[in-house]
Amino acid sequence: MFAMMPLLQRPGSGLDVIRGGCLKLQVCRNLNQISTASLDSRTCMTCRREFSSRNQLMRHLQSLGHYGEQGEENLSGIKAAEEGDGAGKEKHEQSDFANRVRRKAWELYYQDLPKFEQIKELMQTFVPYCFRTVPTSPLASLALAKLQAETVVKRPVGLDESYCDCWALAENASEEGVWTHLQAAQESGAIQRQEAASMVPVMLLKVQPHHFVADLCAAPASKTLQLLDVMNPGVRTGEVPQGLLVVNDDNWGRCATALRRTHQHANSSHLMWLCGDAREFPTLHDHSDGRVRGARKIRFDRVLCDVPCSGDGRLRRSPSGWTSWHPRYMLQMHYVQSAILKRGLTILKPQGCLVYSTCSMSPIENEAVVAAALEKFGCQVRLVAVEQWSHAQGLSTWKVPAPDFQNFRSFSKEEVDEEHEELWCRNGGPLAPTMFPPKDPEVGTVGQLRVMH
Ligand SMILES: C[S@@+](CC[C@H](N)C(=O)[O-])C[C@H]1O[C@@H](n2cnc3c(N)ncnc32)[C@H](O)[C@@H]1O
DSSP states (O other), X not given: OOOOOOOOOOXXXXXXXXXXXXXXXXXXOOGGGSOOOOGGGGBOTTTOOBOSSHHHHHHHHHHHOOOOHHHHHHHHHHHHHHTTOHHHHHHHHHHHHHHHHHHHHHHHHHTTSTTHHHHHHHHTSOOOOEEEEOTTOTTHHHHHHHHHHHSOEEOOTTOOTTTOSEEEEOTTOOOHHHHHHXXXXXXXXXXXXXXXXXXXXXXXXXXXXXXXXXXXXXXXXXXXXXXXXXXXXXXXXXXXXXXXXXXXXXXXXXXXXXHHHHHTXXXXXXXXXXXSOGGGOOOOEEOTTSOSTTOEEOOEEEEEEEOOOOOGGGGTTOGGGGGGOOHHHHHHHHHHXXXXXXXXXXXXXXXXXXXXXXXXXXXXXXXXXXXXXXXXXXXXXXXXOOTTSOOEEOOSOOOEEOTTOGGGOEEOGGXXXXXXXXXXXXXXXXXXXXXXXXXXXXXXXXXXXXXOO
């Protein structure tokens, strides 16, 4: 346990590093003291253009067919193969083969999903470039009007204006002028680039400006920025709003990038950054009444658990991501995700609301994690239906893949024997009973889960 007063961030006032047990808490208040993401990882190697974020660079690479760091492994292989370099060609063929095996493993695991053929087709399609206009920016409507004059900008599928000011560029918007304008609009704070799907968790939270909100896995802060916008609808710069946003991530490098982004926000005065493991998110105490001992524990009105995941949902956006995907990750992630969700529910106020989200389609990272939490917390928590949103019914049956993925096997709980248990142990940790569908559907109420795809 770690008790601390909520510190309000005031730009330029130094860096507090607080240690409690094995948890490092860093409340960062001066960005000059923090190294930011390297310029190389934001620069197009083909045209040498610099971007303000890596996401923007990836979008540029996709739209103009330039290759960057992400495609370098494959590109060097292709180039070497073209130039007759045997070793390079072999390397390229090996990575190509590994990608194909992983893709096959992915397909075989998910093939029983309802509408799998549709999902597969969707994975091959273009992800539109989406952005939000920033409500507090006086330049927002001007920037949008200018973009609309230059290209086709429309509402992304499934998100109309009643949700938020979210826009998507038409597929053919590859003109140089549009990208320059987008970059300028983003740098001026008029718009924020964010995928439509990434905006949904914050929208579901229905945050109010006076709320105490915890964002447990926050970097690189896309959703944090969205939360700040919702929490500061009409607040002037420098004014301290009533609510508090406590933001955490365990990766210091990603925190640094995220901090830089949030620091540029018009009003981040009620934002507190922590850098630690969300599974051990500290208990904060309210000392505003002057009491040191017996101070009230802070519970949050809203908690966002946008947890780390195996990320196969992101493969549509970046097909080169197959190299960093493996079925074993969905098993490894299950443990950390379950523990983060458990911590999130523990710090939630009665009547509060928590959103758990991943970029993965795996039931082991979604349905299984939520079912386990429902089982653990019993009648203390309930699922909230998201009827007004486009959603699919959650799965109530699924299998668990063998982590080596030899012969592309996956198992139901009944099919697992000692030999298989050992295989799992050798490849990433013991098998958790919670990875399988709960036996008693009443306990997990897993059949009622609402999953948005
Ligand atoms: C899906 S990303 C979060 C994206 C972020 N919410 C956004 O919208 O920009 C997951 C994040 O969890 C962080 N993470 C991984 N394990 C963690 C842990 N045990 N505790 C806290 N953060 C963790 C990773 O560093 C990563 O930044």
